[in-house]
Amino acid sequence: MSDTREDGDSIARGFDAAAAEFTSLGEHLWGPIGEALVAVASPQPGERVLDACCGTGASAVPAAQRVGPDGVVDAVDVSAPMITELRARAAHLPQLRTHRLDITAWDGGGPPGYDVVQSGLGIFFLPDMTAGTEGLIAMARPGGRVAFAIWRGDAMAAAGRQLNRAVAAVTGGEEAPPRKPYLIDRINQPECFAQWLGRRGLSDVNVAVNERSLTMDPDLAWLVILGSGFRRALAQLPDDAVASVRERYLSLLDEEGIDALDATTLIGSGTTPAAPNP
Numbered sequence: 001m002s003d004t005r006e007d008g009d010s011i012a013r014g015f016d017a018a019a020a021e022f023t024s025l026g027e028h029l030w031g032p033i034g035e036a037l038v039a040v041a042s043p044q045p046g047e048r049v050l051d052a053c054c055g056t057g058a059s060a061v062p063a064a065q066r067v068g069p070d071g072v073v074d075a076v077d078v079s080a081p082m083i084t085e086l087r088a089r090a091a092h093l094p095q096l097r098t099h100r101l102d103i104t105a106w107d108g109g110g111p112p113g114y115d116v117v118q119s120g121l122g123i124f125f126l127p128d129m130t131a132g133t134e135g136l137i138a139m140a141r142p143g144g145r146v147a148f149a150i151w152r153g154d155a156m157a158a159a160g161r162q163l164n165r166a167v168a169a170v171t172g173g174e175e176a177p178p179r180k181p182y183l184i185d186r187i188n189q190p191e192c193f194a195q196w197l198g199r200r201g202l203s204d205v206n207v208a209v210n211e212r213s214l215t216m217d218p219d220l221a222w223l224v225i226l227g228s229g230f231r232r233a234l235a236q237l238p239d240d241a242v243a244s245v246r247e248r249y250l251s252l253l254d255e256e257g258i259d260a261l262d263a264t265t266l267i268g269s270g271t272t273p274a275a276p277n278p
């Protein structure tokens with residue numbers, strides 16, 4: 001099984017269309033996960049933080065509140081609409097600096113490195129997840145803290161499966177094949193995620209399980225699609241087809257008895273090696 005995902009570019013582009021509803025879904029999903037990530041990363045007043053794949057700021061905003069006016073949060077995302085949305089949300093937080101950039105091209109903010117490097121539900125989008133995560137870890141200062149959130153197991157997957165079925169039913173096309181398995185499918189349980197983080201050279205590795213479930217009433221069930229990367233499945237469809245997909249998707253959820261969606265995350269954290277004594 002490969003370290004790389006083959007659909008990375010199109011997945012990342014899928015977030016462009018989702019930016020406005022991303023913030024609405026954030027109240028139910030991205031926000032609480034971002035808060036949990038920041039509670040683990042624990043940025044302190046005056047510290048420098050990198051928030052990679054920041055989206056509309058679920059973890060970047062609470063980190064900026066914690067570091068205060070004497071600190072800095074560099075929030076980096078490849079999606080221009082996401083960054084625009086974040087700039088509007090964070091206008092009152094000058095310590096939060098937004099950057100529209102592929103994180104693999106970020107210069108690291110310069111020496112001595114960040115006190116904290118964090119990424120909420122971002123590392124599995126990196127074209128090479130292992131190399132990309134090592135690149136993020138390398139941007140933390142010696143003895144710095146890193147924290148990454150990933151989905152546990154097949155969290156969220158049930159919504160994507162029923163959406164694919166609905167799109168196929170409405171368009172008369174084939175159901176989109178499942179994406180090819182890659183590294184994330186091997187490390188999406190606490191123990192293997194911890195081992196994988198340990199192999200990245202971190203110490204004090206810990207993986208916290210952040211249990212979460214979304215009640216799939218019709219409005220929230222559809223917001224899960226509109227405000228997430230799932231939305232890219234609707235990208236080529238005219239409005240009337242999107243309305244039909246919505247109806248079919250909600251019926252499928254009903255038929256399958258899906259009234260709750262697992263949205264559990266794993267929050268892995270660790271410390272980078274201290275600088276050698278001079």
Ligand SMILES: C[S@@+](CC[C@H](N)C(=O)[O-])C[C@H]1O[C@@H](n2cnc3c(N)ncnc32)[C@H](O)[C@@H]1O
Pocket residue numbers: 012015016030031033034052053054055056057058059076077078079082101102103104119120121122125126127
């Ligand atoms: C699931 S969202 C999570 C956003 C945010 N961290 C949160 O928890 O709400 C993933 C984000 O990763 C961004 N992304 C994906 N690949 C990226 C890359 N190579 N560089 C920067 N951002 C990327 C997407 O644009 C999207 O905003």
